Amino acid sequence: MLETLEKTYRRPNAMNERKRITVSQKRQITIPKKFFQMLGISDEVECFIKNNSLIIKPVHREYSGEFAEEILQDLISQGLSGQELLEKFREINKKVRPAVEALIAEADRAASELIGNGDDQVKDIFSSEE
Structure with missing residues (x-):
């Protein structure tokens, strides 16, 4: 053993x-x-x-393809196919990760600016009163 x-x-x-x-x-x-x-x-x-x-x-x-299916559906609906589809997919695919990272950074900044536990800000956003 x-x-x-x-x-x-x-x-x-x-x-x-x-x-x-x-x-x-x-x-x-x-x-x-x-x-x-x-x-x-x-x-x-x-x-x-x-x-x-x-x-x-x-x-x-490496991009793990979270949005690959949606990107392909959109490009196919635009009438792309073959090599043109592949090239456009690669071009858009390269932009996904930086966009997601920017959204995460923006959310982190917003979270760091919360006062208390954030309940008041959530009420302000989703309140039906005007």
């Missing part, structure tokens, strides 16, 4: 490896190179707390 565990731990692509990491005085850590490479981390990670644990996950900036 121990031999099997050791082989699993030493396997190059094993996803159950552990390593103790020192936290600097500035609360910084260094991700081990092996982990960095195994996970394909580029320049950004997502960090959150789950079940009293700090989770660090790579952020992959």
Whole structure:
């Protein structure tokens, strides 16, 4: 059993490896190179707390196609097909991620400007009184 565990731990692509990491005085850590490479981390990670644990996950900036179907439907309805459809889809597809990131940044700014828990602002927006 121990031999099997050791082989699993030493396997190059094993996803159950552990390593103790020192936290600097500035609360910084260094991700081990092996982990960095195994996970394909580029320049950004997502960090959150789950079940009293700090989770660090790579952020992959590739567009995951959330709006691909809608984009294609729109382009097809405009009469595009073949190479023209493909080129226009690629052009629009490149603009989706920056647009989503801009919306998120705008929402973050709005949230940071909330006073209290935001209930008063919500009432102002959705109130039927004029």
